[in-house]
Amino acid sequence: MLGQKILLVALLLFAASPFVQQAQAKSRATSTNSAQAQPQKKPATSAEQTPQTPPEPLVIPPDAAKVPNPEKPTAQSLANGKHRYDIDCAMCHGTEGDGKGFLAVSMKLSPPDFRDPKALKSTTDGGLFWVISNGHGPMLNEKGRASKKDIWDLVNYVRTFAEKKAPAKSK
Numbered sequence: 001m002l003g004q005k006i007l008l009v010a011l012l013l014f015a016a017s018p019f020v021q022q023a024q025a026k027s028r029a030t031s032t033n034s035a036q037a038q039p040q041k042k043p044a045t046s047a048e049q050t051p052q053t054p055p056e057p058l059v060i061p062p063d064a065a066k067v068p069n070p071e072k073p074t075a076q077s078l079a080n081g082k083h084r085y086d087i088d089c090a091m092c093h094g095t096e097g098d099g100k101g102f103l104a105v106s107m108k109l110s111p112p113d114f115r116d117p118k119a120l121k122s123t124t125d126g127g128l129f130w131v132i133s134n135g136h137g138p139m140l141n142e143k144g145r146a147s148k149k150d151i152w153d154l155v156n157y158v159r160t161f162a163e164k165k166a167p168a169k170s171k
């Protein structure tokens with residue numbers, strides 16, 4: 001019993017001390033003039049008002065770019081890639097990969113035209129995997145939404161847009 005009482009008192013003291021300090025700080029703040037308190041508000045609002053900052057240039061970590069694609073572009077892989085693409089990507093990148101999805105248009109984004117063989121030519125499969133996993137600028141990341149296999153399937157599917165236009169050469 002005695003032990004419990006001591007504990008209770010100790011607890012009360014502990015709980016009371018920051019409370020008391022806060023109350024004292026408050027009374028001090030209200031007694032000094034309010035002009036001093038105002039500048040604190042400014043940085044928060046100005047930071048929130050700049051969502052239109054241009055995205056940083058896309059830089060794929062070299063290590064990520066070297067990761068080989070473990071998924072062959074089988075019919076199953078491409079079908080799964082298309083399924084996910086139509087749900088998560090087409091609104092920006094367009095069903096045909098032209099980069100003119102309704103969301104890209106309304107957000108005034110200009111994603112690359114995947115049909116252009118040059119668009120992703122210099123990006124390795126590992127690099128695409130990294131971009132799709134991590135997102136970039138307004139493009140959200142797929143981590144957590146998709147499994148690794150799903151993301152490789154997306155890589156395989158995204159590649160097909162350019163292949164349709166220029167079927168002759170591969171890789």
Ligand code: HEC
Pocket residue numbers: 055056057058084085088089090091092093103104109110111112119120123128131132136137138139140142154158
């Ligand atoms: C909100 C719109 C939006 C969505 C949704 C979106 N993207 Fe993007 N994506 C972009 C924009 C904008 C860029 C250009 C980014 C940049 O270079 O700054 C881009 C770039 C890319 C690139 C090009 C990377 C490179 O090397 O140039 C790939 C690949 C890509 N997206 C794949 C996808 C896939 C796959 C999905 C769906 C899982 C997806 N994106 C969803 C807007 C979007």
